[in-house]
Amino acid sequence: DAGVIQSPRHEVTEMGQEVTLRCKPISGHDYLFWYRQTMMRGLELLIYFNNNVPIDDSGMPEDRFSAKMPNASFSTLKIQPSEPRDSAVYFCASSLSGLRPGANVLTFGAGSRLTVL
Amino acid sequence: DAKTTQPPSMDCAEGRAANLPCNHSTISGNEYVYWYRQIHSQGPQYIIHGLKNNETNEMASLIITEDRKSSTLILPHATLRDTAVYYCIVRVDGSNYQLIWGAGTKLIIKP
Numbered sequence: 001d002a003g004v005i006q007s008p009r010h011e012v013t014e015m016g017q018e019v020t021l022r023c024k025p026i027s028g029h030d031y032l033f034w035y036r037q038t039m040m041r042g043l044e045l046l047i048y049f050n051n052n053v054p055i056d057d058s059g060m061p062e063d064r065f066s067a068k069m070p071n072a073s074f075s076t077l078k079i080q081p082s083e084p085r086d087s088a089v090y091f092c093a094s095s096l097s098g099l100r101p102g103a104n105v106l107t108f109g110a111g112s113r114l115t116v117l
Numbered sequence: 118d119a120k121t122t123q124p125p126s127m128d129c130a131e132g133r134a135a136n137l138p139c140n141h142s143t144i145s146g147n148e149y150v151y152w153y154r155q156i157h158s159q160g161p162q163y164i165i166h167g168l169k170n171n172e173t174n175e176m177a178s179l180i181i182t183e184d185r186k187s188s189t190l191i192l193p194h195a196t197l198r199d200t201a202v203y204y205c206i207v208r209v210d211g212s213n214y215q216l217i218w219g220a221g222t223k224l225i226i227k228p
Binding site for chain 1: 149151153158159160161162163166204210214215216218219220
């Protein structure tokens with residue numbers, strides 16, 4: 001497996017523009033997580049899905065952020081409109097539930113570095 | 118999930134064992150100790166986890182004290198590529214995915 005795939009790796013945009021970040025989890029994993037990392041706040045969980053259903057979105061900062069998981073192999077995180085304070089690295093991670101070897105371990109993607117000017 | 122305490126930074130000479138401590142004095146009986154690391158500009162990477170017994174894999178060893186209030190991650194022969202931020206997390210497997218990551222320990226391996 002190629003691991004968790006995120007795109008784009010880098011995005012530079014202007015304030016007010018829409019940003020869409022994409023994630024392909026590891027095949028067979030039933031949990032998907034979106035994290036945001038900044039120097040000031042560290043690694044923060046934004047939202048996570050189980051079997052494509054959003055379970056907890058309490059970490060989503062405000063209504064400008066939305067996330068979807070239309071199927072088991074794809075998820076998006078959208079910011080509309082974007083603001084300079086949204087500048088951060090956004091990570092997607094996936095994991096397998098249950099008691100099998102390797103379950104409950106988060107596998108992270110390489111991240112998407114977002115800069116909002 | 119319980120909170121953990123780690124030193125903000127540590128140095129280690131290349132080739133020596135790196136011993137990274139973590140305090141988790143409020144850990145519950147069914148909470149596992151997980152270690153991840155984050156190399157600069159990359160996503161966090163899983164290293165090892167355990168419940169109460171010591172664990173070893175190809176990357177590291179995990180030593181958990183008998184009272185489970187603290188643990189030590191051991192990198193037996195540190196290399197320059199082990200320079201990273203190391204995170205200690207405690208959690209109940211299969212529940213509460215709101216992991217508390219903290220600031221971790223910045224480990225610098227020196228030649």
